[in-house]
Amino acid sequence: MNINLDIKEFFRANKTRAAYGIGDYAICLYWSGVSLYLLYFYTDVVGISPLMAGWIYALGIAWDAVTDPFMGYMAERLLEQKWEVIDLIYFMVQFH
Secondary structure (H helix, E strand, O other): HHHHHHHHHHHHOOOOOOOOHHHHHHHHHHHHHHHHHHHHHHHHHHHHOOOHHHHHHHHHHHHHHHHHHHHHHHHHHHHOOOOOHHHHHHHHHOOO
């Protein structure tokens, strides 16, 4: 009987994961389309090489890899200090 409970919990957890994944699918599909169009624009309209367009993408991804954890850390620290969320958003917008 304990095995059946574990299987039910396993499938319930997978349904929850699938629900979160479906919600993220739409935004990923949208940004993939934007990204493909931007790559076409860089190479065919602007006329830069595909290697340079790839480096532009790589620099953006590297920048996100460095700044996203830092901003998450800052958000956690500021919210621990009893800041309101709207104050945090206002503070971050000033530097954007």
